[in-house]
Amino acid sequence: MSPARTAALRRALLRWYDARRRALPWRERVTPYRTWVSEIMLQQTTVAAVVPYYLRFLERFPDVRALAAAPEDDVLKAWAGLGYYSRARNLRRAAQAIVAEHGGKFPSDYDSVLALPGIGRYTAGAILSIAFGQRQPLVDGNVMRVFSRLFKVEEDVKKAKAAAAFWELAARLLPRRRCGDWNQALMELGATVCVPEAPSCGLCPLAKTCAANRLGLQDRLPVMPPRRAWVDLRWSCLWIEDAGRVLLWKRDDKERFLRGHWGLPESRHVKARPGRLLKTARHTITHHRIVIDVREAALAAQAPPQAEWVSRAQLGERLVSSLWTKCLP
Numbered sequence: 001m002s003p004a005r006t007a008a009l010r011r012a013l014l015r016w017y018d019a020r021r022r023a024l025p026w027r028e029r030v031t032p033y034r035t036w037v038s039e040i041m042l043q044q045t046t047v048a049a050v051v052p053y054y055l056r057f058l059e060r061f062p063d064v065r066a067l068a069a070a071p072e073d074d075v076l077k078a079w080a081g082l083g084y085y086s087r088a089r090n091l092r093r094a095a096q097a098i099v100a101e102h103g104g105k106f107p108s109d110y111d112s113v114l115a116l117p118g119i120g121r122y123t124a125g126a127i128l129s130i131a132f133g134q135r136q137p138l139v140d141g142n143v144m145r146v147f148s149r150l151f152k153v154e155e156d157v158k159k160a161k162a163a164a165a166f167w168e169l170a171a172r173l174l175p176r177r178r179c180g181d182w183n184q185a186l187m188e189l190g191a192t193v194c195v196p197e198a199p200s201c202g203l204c205p206l207a208k209t210c211a212a213n214r215l216g217l218q219d220r221l222p223v224m225p226p227r228r229a230w231v232d233l234r235w236s237c238l239w240i241e242d243a244g245r246v247l248l249w250k251r252d253d254k255e256r257f258l259r260g261h262w263g264l265p266e267s268r269h270v271k272a273r274p275g276r277l278l279k280t281a282r283h284t285i286t287h288h289r290i291v292i293d294v295r296e297a298a299l300a301a302q303a304p305p306q307a308e309w310v311s312r313a314q315l316g317e318r319l320v321s322s323l324w325t326k327c328l329p
């Protein structure tokens with residue numbers, strides 16, 4: 001693309017962004033901490049779902065130091081319902097690293113940001129461009145979709161070759177100024193206009209330069225990989241109750257799912273005599289479909305140290321994932 005056409009494309013998209021961008025809480029007062037929390041929450045989660053969580057989280061943990069000092073259970077509780085809980089655990093770990101290694105100040109150099117737990121190339125680019133105004137590109141699912149249509153990239157978007165092409169395009173198109181706005185404008189276009197099904201090309205500021213629009217390829221691009229097959233799992237969980245208290249289990253780092261969470265013990269965790277089936281619950285995590293049988297049970301040996309008796313009234317505070325709330329009889 002010629003320099004003149006690149007400049008025209010940048011102008012058109014930034015002008016559209018200035019006029020049409022959504023008013024979102026993390027755009028109101030931009031700081032590295034606020035941008036970081038929003039970016040982590042927005043991974044695999046919609047804007048509408050994130051907004052109330054974001055506001056509550058910022059109220060509960062207003063800065064890096066507050067987050068670093070919080071017990072992990074408190075952070076998971078604030079995250080309850082958002083899913084993908086490793087994001088919350090990494091957020092807290094990264095806050096602790098920022099306090100320990102950077103005096104509580106969010107680092108502003110690329111390598112230090114990338115070294116923080118839970119921060120990859122995309123998130124580093126987002127924080128540095130949006131909150132620090134640095135000239136850093138980023139590519140997420142929205143940007144990939146816009147680029148693949150705009151420039152007719154016909155590679156499977158999950159292939160390394162396609163990823164390299166998208167990052168190359170992102171770096172080449174970055175304007176000299178307003179890089180944070182530019183990156184947000186690309187993502188905003190993908191989220192609101194150049195959407196996966198039936199993009200609104202009539203409202204798009206880039207329609208005149210878009211290859212997919214010119215050639216009618218909108219529904220063929222981007223090229224997606226075949227959908228992953230479902231994996232079916234069955235868990236056997238135990239409801240062990242005694243004098244109004246229920247035995248909960250702290251899942252360790254070796255678990256495949258919900259590491260660090262309190263939950264009901266599974267039959268492999270404790271020695272118990274299982275009784276009648278109380279409930280069968282269903283839950284999905286990524287491409288796993290989990291069926292959970294909850295059985296009444298009585299302990300057959302002393303509870304191991306990973307277990308704790310919790311009153312019924314406190315269950316809501318401990319059972320953070322919706323998987324467990326579905327299991328309550």
Ligand code: SF4
Nearest residue numbers: 194201204207210213
């Ligand atoms: S013209 Fe249509 S396909 Fe092309 S970038 Fe805009 S919305 Fe997407």
